[in-house]
Amino acid sequence: MINCSKERLQDKIQTFSQFGDTxxxxxxxxxxxxxxxxxRAEFKRRCExxxxxxxxxxxxxxxxxxxxxxxxxxIAMGSHLDSVIKGGNYDGVLGVLTGLEVAETIVKxxxxxxxxxxxxxxxxxxxxxxxxxxxxxxxxxxxFDEATMMASKDKEGVTFKEALEASxxxxxxxxxxxxxxxxxxxxxxxxxxxxxxxxGKEVAVLGGVVGMVNYEFITRGQANHAGTIPxxxxxxxxxxxxxVIQYLxxxxxxxxxxxxxxxxxxxxxxxxxxxxxxxxxxxxxxxxQDPEVIKQVVDVIHAxxxxxHGCPVTYREQWARNTVHFDPALVNLAEETVKELxxxxxxxxxxxxxxAQFIADIVPSAMLFVPSDTGYSHCEKEHxxxxxxxxxxxxxxxxxxxxDKK
Amino acid sequence: MINCSKERLQDKIQTFSQFGDTxxxxxxxxxxxxxxxxxRAEFKRRCExxxxxxxxxxxxxxxxxxxxxxxxxxIAMGSHLDSVIKGGNYDGVLGVLTGLEVAETIVKxxxxxxxxxxxxxxxxxxxxxxxxxxxxxxxxxxxFDEATMMASKDKEGVTFKEALEASxxxxxxxxxxxxxxxxxxxxxxxxxxxxxxxxGKEVAVLGGVVGMVNYEFITRGQANHAGTIPxxxxxxxxxxxxxVIQYLxxxxxxxxxxxxxxxxxxxxxxxxxxxxxxxxxxxxxxxxQDPEVIKQVVDVIHAxxxxxHGCPVTYREQWARNTVHFDPALVNLAEETVKELxxxxxxxxxxxxxxAQFIADIVPSAMLFVPSDTGYSHCEKEHxxxxxxxxxxxxxxxxxxxxDKK
Numbered sequence: 001m002i003n004c005s006k007e008r009l010q011d012k013i014q015t016f017s018q019f020g021d022t023x024x025x026x027x028x029x030x031x032x033x034x035x036x037x038x039x040r041a042e043f044k045r046r047c048e049x050x051x052x053x054x055x056x057x058x059x060x061x062x063x064x065x066x067x068x069x070x071x072x073x074x075i076a077m078g079s080h081l082d083s084v085i086k087g088g089n090y091d092g093v094l095g096v097l098t099g100l101e102v103a104e105t106i107v108k109x110x111x112x113x114x115x116x117x118x119x120x121x122x123x124x125x126x127x128x129x130x131x132x133x134x135x136x137x138x139x140x141x142x143x144f145d146e147a148t149m150m151a152s153k154d155k156e157g158v159t160f161k162e163a164l165e166a167s168x169x170x171x172x173x174x175x176x177x178x179x180x181x182x183x184x185x186x187x188x189x190x191x192x193x194x195x196x197x198x199x200g201k202e203v204a205v206l207g208g209v210v211g212m213v214n215y216e217f218i219t220r221g222q223a224n225h226a227g228t229i230p231x232x233x234x235x236x237x238x239x240x241x242x243x244v245i246q247y248l249x250x251x252x253x254x255x256x257x258x259x260x261x262x263x264x265x266x267x268x269x270x271x272x273x274x275x276x277x278x279x280x281x282x283x284x285x286x287x288x289q290d291p292e293v294i295k296q297v298v299d300v301i302h303a304x305x306x307x308x309h310g311c312p313v314t315y316r317e318q319w320a321r322n323t324v325h326f327d328p329a330l331v332n333l334a335e336e337t338v339k340e341l342x343x344x345x346x347x348x349x350x351x352x353x354x355x356a357q358f359i360a361d362i363v364p365s366a367m368l369f370v371p372s373d374t375g376y377s378h379c380e381k382e383h384x385x386x387x388x389x390x391x392x393x394x395x396x397x398x399x400x401x402x403x404d405k406k
Numbered sequence: 407m408i409n410c411s412k413e414r415l416q417d418k419i420q421t422f423s424q425f426g427d428t429x430x431x432x433x434x435x436x437x438x439x440x441x442x443x444x445x446r447a448e449f450k451r452r453c454e455x456x457x458x459x460x461x462x463x464x465x466x467x468x469x470x471x472x473x474x475x476x477x478x479x480x481i482a483m484g485s486h487l488d489s490v491i492k493g494g495n496y497d498g499v500l501g502v503l504t505g506l507e508v509a510e511t512i513v514k515x516x517x518x519x520x521x522x523x524x525x526x527x528x529x530x531x532x533x534x535x536x537x538x539x540x541x542x543x544x545x546x547x548x549x550f551d552e553a554t555m556m557a558s559k560d561k562e563g564v565t566f567k568e569a570l571e572a573s574x575x576x577x578x579x580x581x582x583x584x585x586x587x588x589x590x591x592x593x594x595x596x597x598x599x600x601x602x603x604x605x606g607k608e609v610a611v612l613g614g615v616v617g618m619v620n621y622e623f624i625t626r627g628q629a630n631h632a633g634t635i636p637x638x639x640x641x642x643x644x645x646x647x648x649x650v651i652q653y654l655x656x657x658x659x660x661x662x663x664x665x666x667x668x669x670x671x672x673x674x675x676x677x678x679x680x681x682x683x684x685x686x687x688x689x690x691x692x693x694x695q696d697p698e699v700i701k702q703v704v705d706v707i708h709a710x711x712x713x714x715h716g717c718p719v720t721y722r723e724q725w726a727r728n729t730v731h732f733d734p735a736l737v738n739l740a741e742e743t744v745k746e747l748x749x750x751x752x753x754x755x756x757x758x759x760x761x762a763q764f765i766a767d768i769v770p771s772a773m774l775f776v777p778s779d780t781g782y783s784h785c786e787k788e789h790x791x792x793x794x795x796x797x798x799x800x801x802x803x804x805x806x807x808x809x810d811k812k
Contacts, residue, residue: 193634223785226668227757228599262632351633
């Protein structure tokens with residue numbers, strides 16, 4: 001067993017926390033914005049300084065490769081550099097920086113690997129600027145229609161395609177991640193939940209990623225002056241949506257206790273204090289490991305009353321993902337490595353989506369989690385002590401080196 | 407009794423409906439935007455063509471005056487040219503256009519009035535771009551702090567002061583509407599409610615404007631990843647606000663049946679489908695003629711639970727207005743005029759706020775309503791048949807001429 005450098009890892013985390021710094025302990029680093037381009041440039045600079053060759057594919061996924069001693073497929077690690085609005089300094093970027101630290105350790109320690117070692121930064125994982133999430137691992141694995149993705153717009157009406165072409169990181173389609181070129185893909189990530197901390201575990205080896213569905217709900221009322229319409233004659237889309245949200249909570253809370261669901265996005269019109277709302281839209285995100293429970297969620301959605309407080313209610317599935325199971329041999333190898341390192345651990349399923357769940361379709365994949373303080377994520381309070389990041393990185397390093405011998 | 411011209415009035419309504427045309431039967435004509443400046447220019451052009459002198463004061467209120475034969479204070483009429491987002495072609499502008507038609511009838515019929523006749527367009531009545539509503543009648547009557555108003559910002563961060571100075575309509579403070587210069591102010595407006603139509607009345611003479619309070623409510627949760635936090639550990643600000651809205655409906659519905667209340671404005675953060683909402687804000691607008699009922703509303707607000715679903719709930723009064731009673735002599739004169747014209751009418755109180763309620767503080771004032779089809783207002787469906795507009799205009803004309811003789 002060999003260890004990577006805690007000091008170097010700390011420096012990487014510190015450096016990247018500046019790109020999109022909100023001033024409140026977090027970052028806003030949306031896909032192809034200036035802070036995200038700064039993070040890409042720093043990643044490229046550091047990889048090239050280690051003698052790695054950096055390529056980008058046609059959707060700006062970045063691949064930094066250290067040559068191996070034999071003509072073999074590469075062992076890859078990575079995650080993403082973008083964040084949600086007012087996100088933290090660990091979600092995504094830690095998977096890139098631990099990959100980089102693994103490569104740096106290999107170089108600095110003079111280790112010769114048989115397989116090439118590749119560190120990957122996937123484009124637009126969060127989907128916070130251009131929906132959906134995990135867009136570019138999804139494009140290259142055929143999960144999403146490419147033309148639809150190119151037309152995806154941000155809130156200012158800029159398309160993904162326009163931002164991609166302006167980014168300077170659009171490369172050749174021939175550079176895309178392909179099954180024949182890679183032996184394995186590993187993604188280290190923060191847990192983004194409270195389980196590891198609550199159970200006092202240092203690391204998690206993931207068996208897979210839970211399935212999910214995402215729906216939108218729309219209520220339509222009648223805009224009218226706030227002061228002149230008697231209450232019984234009103235059609236208030238916001239009051240109607242209030243009833244929809246309460247209905248969802250009442251019914252979904254009857255299902256399995258491990259089910260999670262979130263109404264995270266909401267908007268409406270005309271959104272003026274003196275006017276009755278006539279249009280409200282929300283999203284419902286719902287996740288569970290068991291497809292049977294997800295089916296029950298969809299049954300609840302189908303049973304939502306078609307009218308609430310006189311306003312029509314409509315819904316539409318936006319996307320869905322089945323539960324993904326990672327490669328048993330890689331999961332086993334990672335578990336053996338954690339045991340040898342003597343860290344406490346558990347095997348669990350991820351609640352959040354990750355690029356690795358798409359990559360798992362074409363190349364054997366696995367994931368590692370490190371704990372999140374208080375379970376906070378997708379917020380500025382997101383934090384993992386460097387000691388924990390370093391231990392996760394050591395698991396990643398030694399799993400990669402063990403696989404390199406096979 | 408003399409009548410104004412239905413054709414000319416129709417032409418005015420038609421012409422002004424082009425400024426900010428949404429293409430769906432309505433307009434978006436926010437204060438000092440291009441469409442609103444076009445409406446101002448057209449108003450000025452038409453007034454000057456009638457030989458009226460047009461002045462603006464330091465907050466861009468516009469005053470177009472036809473000379474009288476004697477050195478007497480003016481009789482004024484008017485309303486506003488701005489609209490809400492996706493508003494209609496009658497709210498506000500009809501009060502300016504009927505004033506203009508009264509002046510045009512006086513000119514075209516060769517009538518000599520003893521008093522000067524002034525048509526006024528008040529700036530930023532809706533408050534849809536720069537809050538609050540009725541800003542500039544409020545400034546000149548001392549209802550609002552001028553420095554605070556100047557700093558009021560639109561959603562892009564532009565201040566009212568900046569937009570005012572760029573408008574080209576900022577004039578001298580000495581041109582402001584003053585008590586000594588005016589004998590009376592009349593405002594004709596659409597009802598913006600269903601009462602006149604339901605009761606088959608052609609016109610309303612207003613006894614006053616009901617009082618109101620406007621509060622904001624804020625819930626604060628904890629942003630976190632949608633997939634990883636067990637439901638019992640969540641603090642969801644949107645779910646908390648849902649409970650606040652339901653509480654308000656449950657409690658306010660127990661009060662007098664003529665009470666109206668509206669949660670019209672709503673926003674939140676981070677507003678991403680994969681993140682639990684941590685901040686939601688709504689406004690509550692509530693109106694009733696009886697101050698005792700408004701007091702009961704405030705009691706309900708004070709009793710809203712301080713925490714909902716684990717999220718702190720806070721509230722704050724944004725503004726309040728007492729019930730305003732119009733000048734009894736003018737109300738009586740208008741009522742006599744309607745009777746002589748033979749139109750069906752009722753005396754009622756306005757539910758919406760109007761510039762006349764501020765002006766009533768310094769000069770005797772009164773208002774007229776014409777019916778709104780289906781009660782629709784503050785929306786693109788807002789409509790009043792020209793026949794009804796014309797009858798209201800005839801009441802305005804003959805009331806002004808009757809007052810001129812006194």
